[in-house]
Amino acid sequence: MTTYSIDDAAWGSPWRRRRVGEKMLLSLALVLTALLTPPWPGCVAVALFSVFLILGPARIRPSLLATVLVAPLTFLLLGTLPVVIQFGGDGWGVGPLRLTQEGLTTAAGLFVHGIAGTLAIMVLATTTPMIDVLTWLRGVHLPDPLLEVASLTYRLLFLLLATTIAVRGAQQARLGDEATFRRRWATVAATTGSIILRTWDRAARLQRGLEGRGYEDSLVTLAPIRRRSWSFVAMTAVGVSGVWLLCLAAA
Incomplete structure (x- = not known):
């Protein structure tokens, strides 16, 4: 049902009328920003900006976004466990299992990076049907x-x-x-x-x-003509630049 909901939301989003390349540029720029900037404030700013775009201009239901994020959150939590828990050494714990401050800090950073990157991908996934991406x-x-x-x-x-x-x-x-x-x-x-x-x-x-239908090597479909939106490109540049300026100011 989640896949159906994402696809339905993408078809019904007002951003479906925008060019795929522009949304791809926005999503990839946010993903790279989440990858290259520190967890605070870079990844947090990317996550907040992505949530604003999804719930605001893209008009995606908050309940849908919460449902879609359940699986990635679970995967990220399980993925951070080997970083948090170690065998032996100093730290808190019972028996050979130990928690260290360094492990908790590293795991928190990885988790925030993962959440920011996931939300950046959701900007594209919830606004662009797969058929548009393939075209x-x-x-x-x-x-x-x-x-x-x-x-x-x-x-x-x-x-x-x-x-x-x-x-x-x-x-x-x-x-x-x-x-x-x-x-x-x-x-x-x-x-x-x-x-x-x-x-x-x-x-x-x-x-x-x-x-x-005479299918042989490829099934070509007609793509709707969409005009370039320079205001959308400018919004992408301003938003991503704002995150980087925030990181530079906090450095």
């Missing part, structure tokens, strides 16, 4: 085989999600809310098999449809 990549002459693999993976992923949601809905309607955990778990194997078979059938129909 833009074709415009910058990325090899067609790579684009076709990415496009096929994208479409098959949504086939799998749609089938999973349909089967899950049918299972809930059949079992109801009173089913025990054991009974629900017993249906997982059958549900998984049904999802795989249905997805395979829909993917085969997708292939036959492409063959019927």
Whole structure:
């Protein structure tokens, strides 16, 4: 459902009408800034600026942003554990597991860098559908085989999600809310098999449809004409420059 929500939000965002290259420039500039600046104040400023853009001009729901960030936050927290905890040495802890001030500081810096970079990527992900990204990549002459693999993976992923949601809905309607955990778990194997078979059938129909259209080496789509927005480019330059000036002032 999260992938569906991100894609729906990207299609409905007012920033969808902006050029992909301009949004790509903004997102990559924020990512590089989060990578090269210190956690304070650079990464914090990048994170706040990204949240402002997502919730403000891009008009993305706060609940959607919070839902999307659950998985990256969990990954970042798990990734910082080996940095925080060490075996032996000085520090606080019980037995061989120790916490050190240096480890906590390093882990906090890595976590802030990761959050800032993730939010910078979300600026692009929540405002640009994947089909627009693929069309833009074709415009910058990325090899067609790579684009076709990415496009096929994208479409098959949504086939799998749609089938999973349909089967899950049918299972809930059949079992109801009173089913025990054991009974629900017993249906997982059958549900998984049904999802795989249905997805395979829909993917085969997708292939036959492409063959019927005369598909051979690439599936070219028409890209809408979007005018360059110099005000958007200026906003990108001012925002990123402001973060760097803030870092220089705090140095």
